[in-house]
Amino acid sequence: MRAAQRAFPLFLVLLAACGPSPAPEDAPAASARRPRAEVVEALEADLRAVRHPSDGGGEAAVEPAAGTPPAIPAGSAGRWRIRYRAGPLGVAEGGMIFFQASPFWGWSTPQVEDPAAPGYTVVTSGAPGVVLSPRTLDRQLLGIAVGGRALAPGEEVVIDYGAGPAGAYTDRFAERRSRLWIAVDGDGDGVRRLIAESPAVDVVAGEAAQLSVLLPSTARPGEGVDLVLAVLDRLGNAGVRFAGDVALSAEPALPGLPPAVRFEPADGGLKRIAVSAGEPGVVRVVARALGGDWRSNPLQVTAGGARVLWGDLQVHSGLSDGTGLPADLLHYAREVAALDVVALTDHDHWGMRFLDQTPAAWREIGEAVRRRHQPGRFVALLGFEWTSWIHGHRHVLYFDDRGEVLSSLDPRWDEPRELWAALRGRRALTLAHHSAGGPIATDWSIPPDPALEPLTEIVSVHGSSEAADAPLPIHRPVPGNFVRDALGRGYRLGFVGSSDGHDGHPGLAHLASPSGGLAAILAEEATREAVYEALKARRTYATNGPRILLRASFGGWPMGSDVPLGGGRPPLDGLPPDLLLAQVIAPRPLARIDVVRSGRVVAAVPCGGELDCRLSQTAGDLRAGEYLYLRAVQEDGGAAWSSPFFFVD
Template sequence: MRALGFAIVPVLALAACGPAPDESSGGDWPDRSPRFEIVEELRADLSRRRAAADGGGSASVEELGGPAVAGRPGTWRIVYRAGPLGVAVGGAVYLQVSPFWGWSTPQTEREAAFGYTTITTDAGGVDLSAETLDQQLLAVHVRGRALEAGERIEITYGAGPAGALADRYAERDSRFWVAVDGDGDGVRELISESPAVDVLPGPAARLLLHLPSTARPGESVDLVAALVDAAGNGWPEFRGTLELRLPAGIAVADGRDRPGGDGATRKVVSLALTEEDRGRLVVPLRLSAELGGAVRVVGRADGGSPGAGFEAESTPLLVSPAGRRILWADLQNHSGLSDGSATPDDLLRYAREIAALDAAAVTDHDHWGMRFMDREPAIWRRTLDAVDRLHDPGRFVALAGYEWTNWIEGHRHVVFFELTTEAAAGLLLSSIDESYDEAHELWAGLDGVRALTFAHHSAGDPIPTDWSQEPPPGLEPVTEIVSVHGSSESADSPGVVVRGAVEGNYVRDALDRGYRLGFVGSSDGHDGHPGLGHLASPSGGVAAILADDATREGIYEALRARRTYATNGPRIVVRASYAGWPIGADIPAAAAAAGEVGPIAGVPEGTLVVRAVAPGEIDRIDVISRQSATGAGAIAGEALCPERERECSLTVTLPAFRSGGYLYLRVVQADGGAAWTSPFFFE
């Protein structure tokens, strides 16, 4: 097992040949500052000689102050036992606590500070010296004589009065990574199995209520009520009651509701939250056949003590007999198998049970983190097995994938929609493999496979996308326009714009080059909280997918057709059409010029129709367009929503579009939450 990630990962984790670009539409692409040095170091690490004693021995951990709790201090004793070849004089044992999400850096200098660590040994004549080398990395050097087989080194992490802070994100199997340089040549290797602890959630701090975004009159829907702690961790300990106030036309399926304070307009239901519920309930609701429009449910969880009451309003539900179903998905998530949090199973359970998503993908890095998936097939197999266990067609779509973490051409994640276990090993195409280190090679390797690639944080840090190669529409029909990194849409984007954005490398610049890309959001989450990355970050990302059913085939078909929109976290409902054509459509310019309309009947040519229903107050709807194949897209119109209401409708007649034009919408909440529709493209 390689251990290169010790030095490089903490700095950067937070975190080709293709069709020639159309020189008439913008000239050369800007300099993106590719990170050649990272690729060189990763490849050099693979070629370094490992001595037989490197990575030898075993380790265990003891929790001295009780179980680890997210973001709270504790004390842990890690005991290393030397392997058969021992550790030579000049060699070292390394402790790397997770370098990503808030563990204190182990240090031996300041007893009163977080992370103070003591080192002892039972080996007489062995002298130990320790030093902090990097973020969360401690080296224990062997002096005096060699550490022999079976001899021990005890590392007490959090030994001072302040203790050491645990990861702020709850997870099972949080590793204390132990590596060994057995011969003293400066090259280290992880031991075969580093010890781990479970990090528990903190106390409940917030109530979340999720309804589906669309339903038909007379249908039944589930309300998912979930308490989370201050960092968004799910399943905190909680015991109390959940009171729901239901609008007219909605009833609890088992009839436990009763008239409320608003008489006929609202009903109240009170439900018990037991310790076994771990702060989560699914409440089945019936919609009346007469119900229509946008509805919301208000709730309060009460733990029976001061500070233990939490109120919330649900995400909006639009009840209508027409329109495609909106599925919510998070298609990019990293687990503890690379540089994220949680096991793949727990990550998918959070998506389904806490965030109430319809679909989620596990996309750990190919060659990044503490262990490298492209070098250890067992890691990839764990992802595949978790996806198989959690996939439930019609209710929850679990997807397998990985991130092609290319530091020269930009990061893309690959998501599979039909993948047999037998084929999986041959489809993990590594970004540091010289056969697949260019985007056109990745796409060629996936040719004929039911998979899609997604460029992300394409405008800026940690590495912008090389847009000089036009993505093949069959493999990359949409792009991740927003995530926890921020928006890559444009410099005038609402909300947080990705850091280090390169002028001329935004997604809108790619559209101006003639690329036809739909929009999705996804969290690029590393916190184990798919669909809810915005709870702990200034920005998040989710994908709204307009599909007929919650199946892999249905989602794949919708993505290929660009029937999608993105949000930076809030579940904003957007219905939009242009001359009867749905978002993402290729509209024949000749048809538009002739006044022909699309598949949605009754909409005049040139008419844009929009309806938005949001969790928060809507500030405006922006219309972004380019009328023809020349020039640049820009804000063509801005519709302010009266009195900042949470519903806003827009009907406007636009000038005729010519071939090469495009049009998309931004729905912007007053608090910075936003949605971006996939563009309408004019052929």
């Protein structure tokens, strides 16, 4: 058996590490950071493997069996018949056909052993003398050995998936064109290739279960803003066919807010309502529907203060190991999650097809980004994930419509400093993510390039990489590899959150996972230029999903600043140079605000379950090289982290 085939089960096992569900809290921590050299070796072996012309030959189509709808609700059971027709070179005796339901988010594993269990599969062929031997090889993977004689060109194999009474369960996340992958080892040498176009089915949202109510977090008095209502199923899938009235109220009053709004099935569960921000203050909307009250995030109306743009800077589509088409993810980000900024960051060399080997996929992403980008209203960014199993994962963001995939498997760019050298002079940034553990921890022995990596993703669906005492910490943490440890090395990194989402729900990944991630970007305009400048200047903070409004300054300097000690003039006059001020306005009751100074929590200000909590204290005896940041924690575990203040001579 060739190395490429041996590597495939390893690849599948590691896919679980990219999922959104952190391991149980008692999962053991790694004793030290460990590069995953075996993964790289397997991927390189696959690249070196020689494909026979018959590998990947043929075509396939799928049709639902009687009783299975053409578009099936997420997480439900159905039955499908996949008809494979051999290509011009056929499939040799000893060759194999592989059927793999999308291996990431819940499709039943095809199996031939238990007719009563989910995923039961029957494989047949009308070709005389052909003997088919199917067996489950790994998660969601069925291998079908061809025996008796070769499968001749044009002859067919029928794969009846979900043939038992339990059927086969679909992906739990809705998406158009969820693939049922077919690959062929045409000559029987143990090396296979996907056919040119694997068949697909549409997975749609389930029943209405929750209502998302979203406002911008900041506005000027009298400014027009949008209230976005989205009826979703229990895991946050959109496109629910909901009909009914939703009652609306606001405290204080929100000019232009109707007392109720009517949803029709054709609305797809979405409504965008234009209102006015009104007088200065904090506004919250309550929507009554689906048997309960659904509360918005707070909107602060003020004539001053930085605007907050909400972004999700790391999102994966079905073109790698995520969910959905790129255009659909961008639609969800803007129309469902009411984001201001989103970046598509599919893997360079990970998934069923590899971005660095599929130019058409990169073009599809770029075209979707160009079509959806609306300067002043919505910022769509082109990007990719540099998925290094040696140095840790980083996502690369481009702030124009040009960019290339610099693969971590390419010797020219397989080390962070080589990646940064290739990006130098471009309007581009990189961000390390799940840096303290999870699938693989970041190699912090290589200092982040200050011009290209001024930030780090401190929280995502994998949990928080901040520190061991963080709310919802990352799974499989590596001691000494937390973001606090990186700051202790002297790295000046601002903080963002982003989902690292694979569920097709940018901006709302926390609805289907214990943790999510959002980037709060302090910028006056929703343009690529303004977002780039804010990220470069570390004018950001992070949350693990909830849209918490966090204001903070030190001696008048905004979060993320290099604060001069002695003699430096703060941008705001009249404030003592050692005064730390903060205000946190949260969607849910607040437990406390923590003050973290140079690796230690030095103060915890109780908030007593209030929605608005303030902090005012001095910090003396600061020395150059120290840092200080804030962590606000809701009673339900929702949290926000300010970018640090860095103290310099």
